[in-house]
Amino acid sequence: MLNCKQTTVLLSQSQARRLSRKERLLLRLHLMFCPHCRRYRKQMAFIRQSMRQWVRDK
Template identity: 45%
Template sequence: MNCKQATRLLSEQMERPLSAKEIIALRVHTAMCVGCRRFGIQMKDLRDISKGYVNGENNNPEK
């Protein structure tokens, strides 16, 4: 698996369950590739922030 395939799967896992083969390949790649590992963390953080905003968990004191 290359970085392009890994980042595609990291994005897709937000919208659909990955197959066992995809999960294993992604885990192996991200174990070796710090760039893709960081991308995965950033994707998760963005998803969590977006969900929090939608659910009204905005910690902005001005509102």
């Protein structure tokens, strides 16, 4: 199973590339049990969406 540091790296990499099946499985497994990494994923999504909106509104 992944630790939190490995999970945050994979979450970041998932923005730039498609993760392998194994990486996706390990990521899902970790996220099922770790509320901190789930919160980090939500924060990343919020920032990404906010930046997209900011670029559109410019």
